[in-house]
Amino acid sequence: MQYLGDQLAEWVRSLSQLQQLVLDEDENTAxxxxxxxxxxxxxxxxxxxxxxxALSPAVEQSLRPYQTEAHRRLRLMSVEGMKLRTARSPETLAQVRSQLKAHLDQLQQFAIAMTNELG
Structure with missing residues (x-):
């Protein structure tokens, strides 16, 4: 279970790094x-x-909603990524970056909640 906790912690770090990239308006879209x-x-x-x-059924059940929502947010991020690739106007770019940040915020919360559920 420590390995799982380490993976979640690494994912939270990756999400934080990506948030910083999204917030930096000068950052390369690629x-x-x-x-x-x-x-x-x-x-x-x-x-x-x-x-x-080897998780208890109760822990598995408590993790499932976070997994489902995280998966949904990741799919939405893919859509926003396509929009980011094609956006031309500064307003559209700002809107897409804002959406990406919102998805990243939620993903980070889900990852932290999953870590807390693991104890």
Whole structure:
């Protein structure tokens, strides 16, 4: 279970780094898209670790809503990434970056909540 906790902690760090990239208006869009793409494989590894861990049914059940919502937010981030790639106006760029930040904030909260559930 320590390994799972370490993975979640690493994911929270990655989310924080990506948040900083999104907030920096001068940051290259390609770097943001690249880092966004890294989030999904990291999350899949966390899900695999959860499935492999000897967790009680109560803990598994408490983690499930966070997993579902995190997966949904990751999909939405992919959509926002496509919008970011094609955005031209400063207003659109700002709006897409704001949406990405909101998704990242939620993902970070889910990861922290999952860590807390693991004890």
């Amino acid at each position: 770097i943001i898209l690249q880092q966004t793409a890294v989030m999904q494989p990291q999350f899949r590894a966390i899900i695999a670790a959860i499935e492999a861990a």
